[in-house]
Amino acid sequence: MRRISPEFIEQVRMANDIVDVIGEDTFLKRVGVRYMGCCPFPSHNEKTPSFSVSPDKQLYHCFGCGQSGNIFTYLQVKRGMDFMEALKQLAQRGGLSLPEGSGPEEDKAYQKRKKLLEINLFACDFYEKALWALPSSHVVKQYLKQRELSDETVKKFRLGYAPANWDGLFSHLKKKKYGDLDLVLELALIKKKGDRCYDFFRDRLMFPVFAKNGRDILGFGGRAFSADQAKYINSSDSFVFHKGRTFYGWQKATGFIRNTGRALVVEGYTDYLSLYQRDVKNVVATLGTALTEDHARWLSQYAEQVILSFDGDEAGMRAAERSLSVLLSSGLTPKILKLEKDMDPDSFIRLQGKEALQKKAAVAQDLFLYLFLQELKNYPAGVDRFSLIEKIAHLLVQTKKEVLRKYYTDRFLDSFGFDEKVAREALKRALKEKIHKINQKSYSQPAPVSVRDKYCSDSTPEVKEAHNEPKEEKLSLQSAPKAELYLLVLSLESQDYYTIIKDSGVLKRLSHAGIVKMFKVIEEYSEQKIEYFPTLTPVLSAMLKNPQELQKEQYPSLTYLSDEKVKIFIQDCINKVEEEKKHLHLKSITALLRVDKENADKYLMRIAEWTKKSKSTEKEI
Numbered sequence: 001m002r003r004i005s006p007e008f009i010e011q012v013r014m015a016n017d018i019v020d021v022i023g024e025d026t027f028l029k030r031v032g033v034r035y036m037g038c039c040p041f042p043s044h045n046e047k048t049p050s051f052s053v054s055p056d057k058q059l060y061h062c063f064g065c066g067q068s069g070n071i072f073t074y075l076q077v078k079r080g081m082d083f084m085e086a087l088k089q090l091a092q093r094g095g096l097s098l099p100e101g102s103g104p105e106e107d108k109a110y111q112k113r114k115k116l117l118e119i120n121l122f123a124c125d126f127y128e129k130a131l132w133a134l135p136s137s138h139v140v141k142q143y144l145k146q147r148e149l150s151d152e153t154v155k156k157f158r159l160g161y162a163p164a165n166w167d168g169l170f171s172h173l174k175k176k177k178y179g180d181l182d183l184v185l186e187l188a189l190i191k192k193k194g195d196r197c198y199d200f201f202r203d204r205l206m207f208p209v210f211a212k213n214g215r216d217i218l219g220f221g222g223r224a225f226s227a228d229q230a231k232y233i234n235s236s237d238s239f240v241f242h243k244g245r246t247f248y249g250w251q252k253a254t255g256f257i258r259n260t261g262r263a264l265v266v267e268g269y270t271d272y273l274s275l276y277q278r279d280v281k282n283v284v285a286t287l288g289t290a291l292t293e294d295h296a297r298w299l300s301q302y303a304e305q306v307i308l309s310f311d312g313d314e315a316g317m318r319a320a321e322r323s324l325s326v327l328l329s330s331g332l333t334p335k336i337l338k339l340e341k342d343m344d345p346d347s348f349i350r351l352q353g354k355e356a357l358q359k360k361a362a363v364a365q366d367l368f369l370y371l372f373l374q375e376l377k378n379y380p381a382g383v384d385r386f387s388l389i390e391k392i393a394h395l396l397v398q399t400k401k402e403v404l405r406k407y408y409t410d411r412f413l414d415s416f417g418f419d420e421k422v423a424r425e426a427l428k429r430a431l432k433e434k435i436h437k438i439n440q441k442s443y444s445q446p447a448p449v450s451v452r453d454k455y456c457s458d459s460t461p462e463v464k465e466a467h468n469e470p471k472e473e474k475l476s477l478q479s480a481p482k483a484e485l486y487l488l489v490l491s492l493e494s495q496d497y498y499t500i501i502k503d504s505g506v507l508k509r510l511s512h513a514g515i516v517k518m519f520k521v522i523e524e525y526s527e528q529k530i531e532y533f534p535t536l537t538p539v540l541s542a543m544l545k546n547p548q549e550l551q552k553e554q555y556p557s558l559t560y561l562s563d564e565k566v567k568i569f570i571q572d573c574i575n576k577v578e579e580e581k582k583h584l585h586l587k588s589i590t591a592l593l594r595v596d597k598e599n600a601d602k603y604l605m606r607i608a609e610w611t612k613k614s615k616s617t618e619k620e621i
């Protein structure tokens with residue numbers, strides 16, 4: 001093996017950011033000029049971060065276990081590599097050619113990546129030349145002019161033009177005998193239909209998407225100008241291109257985001273370029289996808305705050321909403337830069353200038369609160385707001401920053417009109433009754449002890465009376481919810497039906513005490529005296545004030561149904577009971593929220609857990 005030159009080692013070191021490399025193993029958070037995280041070495045298992053990484057010096061140091069070093073020693077210690085292995089891996093990662101002597105087998109992936117990137121570069125050259133060859137009257141040139149994108153910007157980001165004919169790039173590749181066709185097809189620059197190959201991008205303004213290193217081109221975006229083409233298309237994901245892990249413009253943005261601790265995320269190539277050209281540089285653009293966990297992870301390495309500036313239309317709002325939980329769970333503070341209708345960041349900065357945009361960004365609204373207040377409009381007071389509470393609870397559970405979670409919870413309670421002192425006492429009384437009722441109704445899911453202790457310790461005389469209800473008193477099913485009653489009657493109809501009902505788990509969610517008692521009897525019978533199952537109806541009827549209540553003929557909805565229809569009907573009843581139970585549970589927790597504000601986040605957490613649980617039960621069915 002040839003000796004590796006110190007220059008090459010330095011090149012490899014420069015091509016990789018130690019923050020990125022270590023950030024793949026442990027979550028690093030920017031604190032002033034350095035990054036802190038939990039020590040990634042298994043020998044030092046810690047829960048509070050004492051591991052520090054300096055991006056300036058490209059060194060790490062752990063204040064807990066004392067280990068320190070550079071990017072090479074990190075891989076050696078962490079991955080058990082020798083120096084050469086670490087060097088090779090980092091060279092590959094940084095897109096550098098490996099020193100001779102490394103076997104072709106182990107570098108297959110590297111070689112493939114290299115070839116694919118070369119093809120992209122070749123295509124980029126081709127598109128770029130085609131753009132500069134266009135007359136200034138061409139619609140693409142007119143567009144650039146109208147968008148006020150300077151030649152300098154166009155050159156810096158290597159914009160291009162994909163010619164309108166079907167085989168512009170393809171015949172050029174053939175002429176130059178360039179690239180393996182399979183690889184070109186894999187990049188989807190060329191498409192194949194039968195025996196015919198044709199260009200994927202035609203008659204489009206081309207935006208090459210660069211890798212973080214600013215040198216490699218991972219894929220392309222293309223904008224069309226004729227009405228019969230989709231306005232924007234992107235290269236499909238490939239061995240080298242993953243839209244969910246890539247930002248447009250990130251190669252220029254890292255330093256600026258790091259310095260400001262703030263990242264502006266826009267939706268379009270031209271938005272990005274327009275901002276960059278006007279010296280707003282802590283910006284990246286998404287590639288037609290919502291923000292993914294990978295995106296958020298990358299952002300969180302450099303930024304504290306992420307400001308989304310998506311289009312003001314409905315699609316833009318939906319994208320912002322989808323991004324919210326991803327950002328919150330990465331420990332970021334998401335904000336939203338709202339522009340006037342029909343404005344995008346590009347048109348805004350062109351009309352009003354950089355300062356106006358920066359001013360707006362500085363007072364960007366909190367995304368969580370913004371979306372919440374929007375939603376609140378859809379749920380006027382008095383209308384059932386439980387589904388909104390559920391939604392909010394899920395988001396709060398995901399919010400990694402504790403301060404933020406507390407803040408959101410408080411704001412949520414305030415806006416929801418929970419903070420009325422006068423009503424508090426009355427609510428407390430109402431709540432006591434409500435919880436008591438729920439505890440009585442459900443035999444399987446009593447409210448947690450802490451809740452009862454807090455509000456029901458002084459049980460009233462009526463309560464005691466209820467507990468002492470004489471056992472032999474006959475039951476009435478008159479007030480039972482219809483769905484529960486039907487399930488009972490159908491259980492008596494056939495043991496098959498009973499088994500379906502029992503296996504669904506719905507029996508644990510019944511609310512009516514009489515129905516619950518009857519099902520307990522059925523359960524005993526079906527377990528021990530199976531042959532007596534047909535005699536159940538008279539046994540149960542004897543327990544009732546009105547024995548007719550168990551007669552199927554009493555209920556028109558149950559008669560004249562085929563076996564298949566009955567099974568569907570049973571499922572409907574089960575769903576209804578589940579829904580009702582969920583409703584009751586949410587109601588009780590919502591009531592708690594009102595009077596016990598300090599513990600609100602705990603209750604919201606419980607709502608989230610509970611709805612998750614009931615959803616998974618639904619799926620099992």
Ligand SMILES: [Zn+2]
Nearest residue numbers: 039044062065
């Ligand atoms: Zn350590």
